[in-house]
């Protein structure tokens with residue numbers, strides 16, 4: 001306690017540690033011995049790093065939560081000097097456009113350099129940049145020709161070079177800064193070479209290979225976001241000879257890795273499964289259905305640690321303050337001790353104020369839209385009194401952005417009957433062929449909208465989807481549409497941003513939505529696709545009807561929030577990871 005009798009922030013965090021672990025975590029994690037999180041992608045524009053989607057947003061939010069909780073934490077990630085954006089041309093075709101980022105201009109400090117070996121080429125020199133934020137730190141590697149995130153094809157030389165840079169370069173940077181990881185979390189298999197580098201160091205220090213593998217396995221967590229192993233990238237022996245083996249000094253380790261190849265190919269997931277004892281999927285459903293096998297053909301067991309979001313980043317501050325003042329969220333940004341009934345009563349007593357906060361959210365969205373352009377290159381504003389549907393997520397087949405357009409007459413009727421608008425945003429993955437079906441479908445959808453006067457007035461597509469737009473759309477929309485093919489979404493976090501900002505949720509029962517059983521959102525389900533489409537239209541009408549009725553709106557938003565609160569809290573996710581990693585006996 002300090003003199004005023006209030007706990008300092010450090011004491012609060014000690015409380016938190018005690019709450020999750022009898023023998024305090026402070027002895028297990030320290031500044032020299034931090035939690036190291038390694039990821040190819042971080043999405044944190046405020047800190048000068050733009051990602052591509054959910055994987056990067058999760059990485060950024062995980063660090064932010066660690067900073068809040070004073071956890072010694074390092075985010076090991078590349079700094080991409082080339083950053084991808086999306087622009088529309090006047091034929092309604094999206095194009096990639098790249099801008100340059102300079103680490104010094106983004107507040108990073110040059111902290112030295114490390115070498116990376118490439119067969120038959122001079123050593124590459126990777127510059128190491130750091131940025132410290134509270135107890136957390138970004139540790140980044142980069143060089144002039146590093147290229148953008150997700151450059152080239154998944155199994156290309158360039159990708160493997162980037163992965164080797166992150167893994168071997170990143171591990172050498174940790175050593176250079178005298179940091180010994182307490183644990184290494186691998187955010188997907190592209191980061192596996194961090195664990196390989198650690199293994200190599202132990203072998204070089206005289207440990208025998210099998211002891212070293214046991215040690216590395218015990219201190220490595222593999223977080224999987226991919227449903228099927230067939231979708232994992234694989235590399236040839238020749239590619240490993242060029243980029244990987246030159247960076248491994250132990251002959252025994254090289255021999256071991258070489259032995260994992262099958263028919264001249266190695267899937268990084270196979271290597272990762274061997275080197276990480278702790279493995280998790282990112283929602284309950286995903287952990288259950290992810291179908292992976294180790295090199296002996298044994299099915300891999302994934303624990304479930306559902307993704308959460310950093311509430312302070314994504315929730316409108318006034319709404320978050322309301323949650324805190326009413327005890328819905330506690331001082332750690334964890335769910336408070338209130339029942340669903342109590343949340344409903346709290347909402348009923350404050351419905352007018354909450355609706356007013358949503359109107360403020362609409363104004364915020366319009367402020368952002370004033371700086372952005374729609375598909376025609378025009379600045380749009382959403383009228384204050386209209387009902388606003390939104391779809392904001394990467395445009396990939398399984399997320400089905402075109403589902404509301406299956407019956408254009410029905411969509412138009414819903415929009416007109418409810419005086420509604422519909423706003424959409426979402427990137428298409430880079431390096432796709434312009435003849436790719438996703439591109440073609442996006443173009444077709446934009447053309448359908450352009451050709452119809454009702455849709456042209458009421459449906460808006462905002463190119464170059466990013467965090468700013470994600471936040472503004474969560475704050476300023478009334479209902480969000482989240483309809484992935486069931487079984488395809490690992491978790492998804494957009495829906496968390498929406499429900500936390502009191503946006504009605506129209507969703508298929510997939511990913512993190514399925515963590516709550518039975519789900520409380522406006523669920524879209526049906527025996528086949530056409531039944532699902534009909535269910536979507538019914539739910540769209542229902543959402544607008546709920547919105548028109550204060551009591552129904554209050555109860556619906558309260559119910560969904562109360563049931564998903566522990567699912568969405570980033571602090572809850574961190575607690576689960578700490579428990580999983582440091583208290584395996586429970």
Ligand SMILES: *Cc1c(COP(=O)(O)O)cnc(C)c1O
Pocket residue numbers: 052053054055057393394465466467470471491492493494495497
């Ligand atoms: C939150 C967010 C995501 C996450 O998308 P999901 O499809 O829900 O996983 C992706 N991109 C951006 C810019 C985001 O802010």
